[in-house]
Amino acid sequence: MSVHASIGVKLGAFELQAELSVEAGEVLAILGPNGAGKSTLLRALAGLLAIDRGRIAIDDVVLDDPADDVFVPSERRPIGVVFQNYLLFAHLTAIENVAFGLRARGTPKVEARNRARAWLQRVGLDDHASHKPRTLSGGQAQRVALARALATDPRLLLLDEPLAALDVGTRSEVRRDLRRYLESFDGMRVLVTHDPVDAYALADRIAILDAGRIVQIGTINEVTAHPRSRYVADLIGTNLVVGTVKDGVLTTDGGTRVVIADALPGRSFAVIRPQAITLSGMTPADSSARNVWSGTVGNLDRLGDRIRVGIDGPLSLTAEITAAALSSMGLRPGDVVHATVKATDIEAYPA
Amino acid sequence: MTPAAPQRQRRNRVGKERLPAPALFIAVLAITFFALPFLGLLWRTPWSDAWDVLTEDSVRTALWLSIKSSLGATVFAVFFGVPLAWLLARVDFPGRSVVRALCTLSMVLPPVVGGVALFFSFGRRGLFGQYLDRWFDFRLPFTTWGVVVAQTFVAMPFLVLTVEAALRQLDRRYEDAARTLGGSRWYVFRRVTLPTVRPALIAGAVLAWARALGEFGATITFAGNFPGTTQTMPLATYLALESNPQEALVLSLLLIAVSFAVLVGLRDRWLGGVDGPAAG
Numbered sequence: 001m002s003v004h005a006s007i008g009v010k011l012g013a014f015e016l017q018a019e020l021s022v023e024a025g026e027v028l029a030i031l032g033p034n035g036a037g038k039s040t041l042l043r044a045l046a047g048l049l050a051i052d053r054g055r056i057a058i059d060d061v062v063l064d065d066p067a068d069d070v071f072v073p074s075e076r077r078p079i080g081v082v083f084q085n086y087l088l089f090a091h092l093t094a095i096e097n098v099a100f101g102l103r104a105r106g107t108p109k110v111e112a113r114n115r116a117r118a119w120l121q122r123v124g125l126d127d128h129a130s131h132k133p134r135t136l137s138g139g140q141a142q143r144v145a146l147a148r149a150l151a152t153d154p155r156l157l158l159l160d161e162p163l164a165a166l167d168v169g170t171r172s173e174v175r176r177d178l179r180r181y182l183e184s185f186d187g188m189r190v191l192v193t194h195d196p197v198d199a200y201a202l203a204d205r206i207a208i209l210d211a212g213r214i215v216q217i218g219t220i221n222e223v224t225a226h227p228r229s230r231y232v233a234d235l236i237g238t239n240l241v242v243g244t245v246k247d248g249v250l251t252t253d254g255g256t257r258v259v260i261a262d263a264l265p266g267r268s269f270a271v272i273r274p275q276a277i278t279l280s281g282m283t284p285a286d287s288s289a290r291n292v293w294s295g296t297v298g299n300l301d302r303l304g305d306r307i308r309v310g311i312d313g314p315l316s317l318t319a320e321i322t323a324a325a326l327s328s329m330g331l332r333p334g335d336v337v338h339a340t341v342k343a344t345d346i347e348a349y350p351a
Numbered sequence: 352m353t354p355a356a357p358q359r360q361r362r363n364r365v366g367k368e369r370l371p372a373p374a375l376f377i378a379v380l381a382i383t384f385f386a387l388p389f390l391g392l393l394w395r396t397p398w399s400d401a402w403d404v405l406t407e408d409s410v411r412t413a414l415w416l417s418i419k420s421s422l423g424a425t426v427f428a429v430f431f432g433v434p435l436a437w438l439l440a441r442v443d444f445p446g447r448s449v450v451r452a453l454c455t456l457s458m459v460l461p462p463v464v465g466g467v468a469l470f471f472s473f474g475r476r477g478l479f480g481q482y483l484d485r486w487f488d489f490r491l492p493f494t495t496w497g498v499v500v501a502q503t504f505v506a507m508p509f510l511v512l513t514v515e516a517a518l519r520q521l522d523r524r525y526e527d528a529a530r531t532l533g534g535s536r537w538y539v540f541r542r543v544t545l546p547t548v549r550p551a552l553i554a555g556a557v558l559a560w561a562r563a564l565g566e567f568g569a570t571i572t573f574a575g576n577f578p579g580t581t582q583t584m585p586l587a588t589y590l591a592l593e594s595n596p597q598e599a600l601v602l603s604l605l606l607i608a609v610s611f612a613v614l615v616g617l618r619d620r621w622l623g624g625v626d627g628p629a630a631g
Contacts, residue, residue, distance in 0.1 A: 048527050074530040087528040091546040100542070101532035152533055 001059050003156055003188050007044045008053030009037075016040050016212040017053075022156070022188040029191045029203030033231060037212045038192040039084075042160050045190065046081050047074035058155050058188075075104070077156075080149030084161040086141045088133035094144045095120060095129040101152040119147040123181060138166045139174040146181055157182075159191045163198050175201050196235045208232055226349050228269060237308075239272040239317050242351060250348060256314040259290040263348040274308060276345035277319035280338050281329055290343040293317070297335045300326070311339055389607065396604055397597045404601040412579050413587040414605070420495060420583060421563035424502035428559040431503075432510040433545075433552070439511070440518035455508040457569075462505055466572025469501060473573075497574035498581050502563035509562055510555035517551030518544070561610055 001024035009016040016037040022028045032038050043049040045056060047063065050071050056064040058079075063072040080101075088097050099116035103109070120126045123143035133141055142162060149157060162178060163171055179202055182189055193199055199206050199220075206223050208216040208231060215229040227233040233240035243252040245268045250258040258270055278289070295313020302308075307326045311317045317339055331337065370378065404410060439451050457465050473480040473491045483489045491497040525547065529539040545552070567585040574581040576590065584606055591599040 043527075046527075046531050048530070074527070075533045075535055077531075079531060081528065081531040083524065083528055087525050089525065089529075089543060089546075091549075100529065100534070104529070104532055104534035104538050104542075148532065 001155070001188070003045075003056075003058050003190075005045060005056045006054035007041060007051050007056065009040055009044055009049065010052050011040065014040075014212060016044075018207075018209065018212075018214045019054075020207055020214065020217065022190060024188055025186055026205065027182060027189040027191060027203045029193060029199035029206045030209050031193055031196060031199045031206050031235075032209035034194060036209045038194070038209055039160060041209065042081075042158050042190070042192050045156070046079055046158055047072060047077045078154050079156045079158060080152060080154035082142070082145045082149050082157070082159040082162050085165045086133075086145035088136075088141055088144055088148070090133050093130045093132055094125060094136065097133065097144055098147045098151050100148060105152060116147075116151060119151050120144070122184075123147045137170070139170050139177070142166070142174060142178070143181070146178070150185060155187050157185060157187055157189045159189065161193055162191065163193070163195065178202065226269070227271065228351070233271070237274065237318070239274065239277075239315075241270045241272065241315060243268065243270070245348060248343075252315070254314065256293070258315075258346065259343045260346045260348045261344040264350060267351040268348045269351050270346050270348040272317065272341055272346050274318045274320035276341055277317060278340040279309065279311075279319055279321060279325075279329065279331070280340065281331075281335075283338055287340060288342065289340040291339075291341040291346075293339050295337060295339065297331050297333050297337050300331070300333065309337075311337060313339070392600060392603055392607070396600050400597055401601050401604075404598050405605065407598075409578060410587065410598075410602065413582050413584050413602075416495065416498070416579070416582065417564060417584040420498040420502055421560055421566075423499040424506050424563035424566075425556055425560040427499065427503040428507040428510045428563075429552070429556055432507045432555070432559070433514055435507075436511045436514035436518060437540075440515045454511060457505045458508040458512075462566065462568025462570075463572050465504055466501060466569035469504060469569065469573040473497075473500065492573055493575040493577060493581060495574075495580050498570050498583060501569040501573045502566045505566055505569050506559040506563040509558040510552075513551050513555030513558060514548060517548040521547055557613060561613065564606070564610065 003020075003022040005021070006019045007016060014037065018037070018041055020028065020030075030038050030041060040049065044051050044064070051064050051066060053066065054064075055062065055067075058077075062068070062070050063077055064070065088094075089100065092100065095113065095116050098119050099107075099112040102112035102115060107115070117126060117129060120129055123146060125140060125143055125147070128136065128140060128144075133144070136144065142165075146162075163175055166174055175198065182202060191199070191202055203220070205217065205219055207214050208223065208229060210229055210231050216223050216227070216232060223232060224236045227236065227238065227240055230240055241250065241252060241258055243250040243256075243258065245251075245260065245263045245265050247265075248260060248263055250260055250263060250268055250270055252258070258272075260270060263270075283292070283294075293311075293313050293315055295311040295315075295317070298310030298312045300307055300309055302323070303320075305323050306320050307323055309319045309321060309326070309331065311319060319339060435454060439447065439454075444450075470477065470492060472478045473483070475481065475484050475490055475492060480491060483491065491500055521544065525543055526539050529543045530536075534542065565585055566583070567589065570581065570583060571586055576582050576586050578587075582590075584602060588599050588602040588606065591602060
């Protein structure tokens with residue numbers, strides 16, 4: 001039991017090309033910035049958009065294969081979708097919303113109502129059965145949307161930004177509840193989000209989607225330990241350099257040299273942790289550190305008692321120093337500064 | 352006075368829309384322009400005879416015919432107009448703007464011209480009417496069905512345009528949601544699309560009904576003026592103006608009262624304050 005999808009979609013100038021698979025019982029989060037193609041990917045899986053190339057299959061049943069001229073429309077796919085903003089039908093009550101899918105598939109009225117009520121009970125909203133959606137809170141609306149999507153027993157549950165519509169105050173509570181409900185569903189789940197916190201909290205594996213491509217896929221630890229895109233590096237707050245390694249030196253495409261202790265030759269990524277960077281006002285005359293880059297101070301962002309210092313130079317870096325160090329050095333945006341990193345503090349891995 | 356009070360007063364004043372004085376003056380003139388004819392009518396109404404006129408058989412017949420035919424025309428306008436509006440709003444086909452213009456032409460045409468056109472197409476010797484007559488022994492002109500056809504012809508565009516606009520504004524993601532839940536296109540149309548555009552559908556139906564009720568030119572041209580079969584209230588009113596102006600006044604007032612009551616009542620009950628799904 002699994003979903004296998006290879007999705008190629010062309011929408012004007014935008015092109016999506018993504019391969020992914022989800023096993024039974026697994027939650028896959030698709031994480032990426034706005035405009036990366038997350039919603040397009042979800043619509044293709046849901047059957048609201050026909051793919052141009054590739055193949056989508058659930059449990060070995062082909063749902064979309066343009067080469068074979070197969071396309072199963074949305075209403076006949078074994079899926080459930082929780083949409084962004086939930087899209088509850090405003091003219092129907094909560095229980096009628098949940099029963100909608102059953103009624104649409106021809107379940108008799110009384111049975112559909114009973115099953116819908118059982119679902120509302122599972123999400124703790126049976127006392128809201130006759131409420132109209134506009135009287136529900138954001139978290140309640142999300143639970144009704146979840147019950148509505150699950151009531152038809154889908155094999156694959158798709159969630160599009162399930163927490164984006166909530167305000168910050170209730171989000172963590174709703175996230176915790178959502179995690180519980182997702183765990184009680186044994187099908188496959190694909191979650192689309194731009195918020196890494198949602199992805200970490202809800203998913204087993206993460207796929208990073210950037211500009212229409214999946215640039216990285218794996219468990220949360222795998223993805224964050226070895227970022228393979230600027231987007232992921234920014235998410236976890238570290239510096240990522242890409243270049244070609246030869247004789248222990250990584251040369252970026254811009255020609256900057258980065259000395260690395262143990263590096264295999266070839267195309268590589270290198271991670272420089274902001275805490276590993278030492279800043280000094282003058283050129284360090286005599287240092288064991290093998291890497292010294294000059295630059296000017298850019299943004300200064302305070303994080304508790306630590307300051308993240310942006311440095312614009314041959315490498316665009318972020319260093320993290322203490323507030324005390326900042327005040328003793330008297331750094332201001334625009335000042336020239338030298339960043340020093342020991343070769344042993346840089347981790348490199350093949351690109 | 353507490354410091355909070357003057358602040359609240361000021362905020363209220365900012366919140367209220369204030370029209371520049373010249374525009375306000377012109378707007379009041381416009382209201383007067385609409386109100387004066389009715390005042391004139393009320394002023395000349397022979398209140399003592401009103402009840403006698405209203406209970407006359409001929410008036411009751413005309414009123415009943417008007418109600419019957421205008422409701423019939425509204426049913427036809429909804430039955431044919433909703434699919435037409437859906438086609439115009441959703442299906443991109445070549446010549447769509449030409450089709451839309453054709454289907455709303457009768458709105459801007461002088462109704463008499465519409466009546467003439469109907470006569471030469473559905474009349475006994477008309478392009479299609481001759482076959483209706485020959486094959487089915489069915490004649491439209493000078494029958495109540497002819498009245499209904501004439502009224503539908505001029506009234507349906509009001510419904511089509513209203514519903515089309517609503518279908519265009521509808522958030523189609525709700526229909527997507529319904530489809531992922533297993534709804535066929537027809538099920539989604541009935542259970543999601545139609546309820547969502549219901550306020551516009553009601554508004555369009557009311558406009559179409561009001562237009563059908565007031566229809567004069569196309570009716571008298573195509574269906575004639577026969578008491579009991581084709582003489583609707585507007586026709587009876589026009590005729591009475593020549594023979595018995597007092598009666599014409601009472602009939603006019605009755606038409607105004609019915610239309611006004613429906614417009615006011617429906618707007619408050621169904622058109623104002625109805626939330627679409629977007630509000631959920």
